[in-house]
Amino acid sequence: MVDTTTIEEFKASLRGELIQPNDEGYDDARKVWNGTFDRKPVIIVRCVSTSDVINAVNFARDKTLLISVKGGGHNVAGTAVCDDGMMIDLSLMRRVNVDKRNRTARVDGGALLGDVDHETQLHGLAVSAGIVSHTGVGGLALGGGFGWISRKYGLSVDNLISAEVVTADGRLVTASAEENPDLFWGVRGGGGNFGVVTSFEFKCAEIGTxxxxxxxxxxxxxxxxxxxxxxxxxxxxxxxxxxxxxxxxxxxxxxxxxxxxxxxxxxxxxxxxxxxxxxxxxxxxxxxxxxxxxxxxxxxxxxxxxxxxxxxxxxxxxxxxxxxxxxxxxxxxxxxxxxxxxxxxxxxxxxxxxxxxxxxxxxxxxxxxxxxxxxxxxxxxxxxxxxxxxxxxxxxxxxxxxxxxxxxxxxxxxxxxxxxxxxRAKEAYTSPVWNRIVELKNK
Ligand SMILES: Cc1cc2nc3c(=O)[nH]c(=O)nc-3n(C[C@H](O)[C@H](O)[C@H](O)COP(=O)(O)OP(=O)(O)OC[C@H]3O[C@@H](n4cnc5c(N)ncnc54)[C@H](O)[C@@H]3O)c2cc1C
CATH class of the missing domain: 3.40.462.20 (Vanillyl-alcohol Oxidase; Chain A, domain 3)
Structure with a gap:
């Protein structure tokens, strides 16, 4: 139970939108790919920037609201949406910037695979990822990510250079081989459980158009x-x-x-x-x-x-x-x-x-x-x-x-x-990997 004034203050602090159950657009915003799910968050925050994400995480933590994060919304288990908590919706954060010279792409946490293909292909490049263009990069890349070119170039996680992550305490950290290497290990396959990834930096493959x-x-x-x-x-x-x-x-x-x-x-x-x-x-x-x-x-x-x-x-x-x-x-x-x-x-x-x-x-x-x-x-x-x-x-x-x-x-x-x-989640991991994931999550 969060009072109206507090919610209004929070709304005013955001650059994106805040949607509540009686607002127009609520039912569309809470939809995910799998039509089986009909979950009803009490607040949906449609972030447009990293500061919105930090704001939302801090607000939910202070008010002890459960958080779910929506990237592309494709997860078959419907994990992007929760009942009675806050959905942090990244679907307005879909920018992709390609560094042609270094063959890398910086991809927002709510981008879809089609967004990445459209931008990287301007230079004949591609990021190794999945096979359906309306899948989200967020969930796919945090779980593994395979597709038509992964046998040659590796999984999406094998091409991840770094990620910008908002952790549960509201800090913005970089996860890479040099910075927070334990978190970098975890975001490469551990699923979306270590924070909100606001952007990913990937190596690109040169495949032509x-x-x-x-x-x-x-x-x-x-x-x-x-x-x-x-x-x-x-x-x-x-x-x-x-x-x-x-x-x-x-x-x-x-x-x-x-x-x-x-x-x-x-x-x-x-x-x-x-x-x-x-x-x-x-x-x-x-x-x-x-x-x-x-x-x-x-x-x-x-x-x-x-x-x-x-x-x-x-x-x-x-x-x-x-x-x-x-x-x-x-x-x-x-x-x-x-x-x-x-x-x-x-x-x-x-x-x-x-x-x-x-x-x-x-x-x-x-x-x-x-x-x-x-x-x-x-x-x-x-x-x-x-x-x-x-x-x-x-x-x-x-x-x-x-x-x-x-x-x-x-x-x-x-x-x-x-x-x-x-x-069931344990079956996705070997026991040394599972134990390390639990340790990291606790940290
Ligand atoms: C039609 C279809 C085709 C698919 N094809 C492939 C394929 O070719 N290859 C493949 O590897 N997989 C494929 N998948 C599986 C896909 O990888 C997963 O469904 C993945 O979870 C989708 O990510 P999303 O961002 O769209 O989903 P979401 O439901 O939005 O997110 C999935 C999970 O990741 C979390 N998450 C998402 N974004 C972030 C973020 N930025 N920061 C923190 N957490 C986040 C969410 O909270 C949620 O728990 C496919 C799925 C579908 C439905």
């Missing part, structure tokens, strides 16, 4: 044969080539025959960071192993490719993810994937299987708080639906699928956890 990339669509009836091939093939590829797998119902893609739309398919998307002729040679075995339904391959603008999947995962639907890292894609595991994919509860669900090895796995496991670096694959069971009446069967499908593949799993990516309790 177009990449040889595309989709090959395989028939679901040949899924086992394709997956048995895929598990060996991708592990022999150079780091410049990233090939993943997605099992789902076919969207109405223009290059697919109409009778395939809506059918189960295996999508094989790829990005090659090299010349087209060499990329074509590397792809030949994929094209030959089983007959495709169709393909769309070519030189694509990086910005276009990075936003090409946005529409399939737009804001507002109900979502529940179950995930783990896989030690192998054994025949038993493949059988389970095919069995559960065959009974997907809705047309919007996906089974997403990225291949992770490369630069990230060459970083020693304790060097950052991102712990599981050696496992070759991730299995992300992405359940997505529209009506609350479908909750039960959608959740049951994901949970059964997940537990039936548990024997092939080791750990989980913290950014892919839906049921965020202490036990």
């Amino acid at each position: 177009e990449v040889y990339s595309g989709l090959i669509i395989k028939k679901f009836e040949n899924a086992k044969k394709y997956m048995q091939f895929h598990r060996e093939y991708v592990r022999k590829l150079p780091d410049e080539m990233t090939v993943w797998m997605v099992v789902r119902h076919a969207p109405p893609l223009p290059f697919l025959p109409k009778d395939v739309h809506g059918k189960m398919i295996v999508v094989v998307p790829f990005v090659w960071l090299g010349g087209q002729p060499d990329g074509e040679k590397l792809l030949k075995p994929i094209r030959e192993i089983t007959e495709p339904h169709g393909e769309a391959i070519g030189m694509n603008s990086w910005v276009g490719w990075q936003s090409g999947f946005d529409g399939l995962v737009d804001h507002g639907a109900r979502n529940y993810w179950k995930s783990h890292h896989l030690e192998e894609l054994s025949d038993g595991c493949i059988d389970k994937i095919i069995e559960f994919a065959g009974k997907m509860p809705t047309d919007e669900c996906e089974v997403f299987i990225p291949h992770m090895e490369g630069a990230p796995s060459r970083v020693p496991e304790n060097e950052t708080a991102f712990a599981h670096r050696k496992t070759p694959f991730v299995l992300n069971i992405h359940t997505r639906w529209r009506n609350g009446s479908d909750d039960e069967r959608c959740l049951a499908w994901a949970r059964d699928f997940h537990s039936s593949t548990q024997e092939y799993a080791k750990g989980v990516y913290v950014n892919f956890i839906s049921d965020m309790g202490e036990d």
Whole structure:
């Protein structure tokens, strides 16, 4: 309970906006990507500057209000928004400044991946990050951050040079190899729990403005044969080539025959960071192993490719993810994937299987708080639906699928956890890393 005069004084001290439950815009401001969440903070502070963030942290601490921080709002566990506390909303802080000469980018804590791509691409540069342009840099980079170029250039956390952090006591500190190195260790994979990051400084990769990339669509009836091939093939590829797998119902893609739309398919998307002729040679075995339904391959603008999947995962639907890292894609595991994919509860669900090895796995496991670096694959069971009446069967499908593949799993990516309790969060870390995270958090 905070009295009106105190709130008015606080509001007047801000450069950004303060929104309360009866204010216009309240319901929009508290929305996050996952439509399952309907949490109601008592105060939303839409910060426009570091001083606003410090002000908000100090106010919440003084009034013992719970704080949640919203970057892009994408976290599937809805951790950007809290009930009855203060939401520090960074979505008005999205500036990206690129230092072309030193190939670095300074990125505000509320920027989206699309903001970063648009600015870095003016110079043919890119920051290693995720694959959907409306994802927030904040949560992604604090948890790890992988995408199409991370096999070659490392995770987002491996490219972080420094972060400006407002800590719980309202101080603004720099976390880097030289300053507050323990905090720098923690913000590289420990999740968004050590303070509010007002800006990140990243190393950029020189990738040019177009990449040889595309989709090959395989028939679901040949899924086992394709997956048995895929598990060996991708592990022999150079780091410049990233090939993943997605099992789902076919969207109405223009290059697919109409009778395939809506059918189960295996999508094989790829990005090659090299010349087209060499990329074509590397792809030949994929094209030959089983007959495709169709393909769309070519030189694509990086910005276009990075936003090409946005529409399939737009804001507002109900979502529940179950995930783990896989030690192998054994025949038993493949059988389970095919069995559960065959009974997907809705047309919007996906089974997403990225291949992770490369630069990230060459970083020693304790060097950052991102712990599981050696496992070759991730299995992300992405359940997505529209009506609350479908909750039960959608959740049951994901949970059964997940537990039936548990024997092939080791750990989980913290950014892919839906049921965020202490036990589950622990699975994202090895025990030495977890203990160090707890120690740092206490500090
Ligand atoms: C459609 C979709 C696609 C995705 N694709 C990828 C992918 O390709 N690669 C990948 O690695 N991950 C991916 N993810 C997972 C993504 O990394 C997480 O959802 C991440 O939490 C998103 O960050 P956010 O800032 O958008 O989310 P938010 O929900 O705003 O934040 C997530 C957590 O981080 C905290 N946080 C956010 N910003 C800050 C900040 N500046 N300072 C302090 N704490 C902060 C929040 O408090 C919250 O606890 C994807 C997620 C979705 C929904």
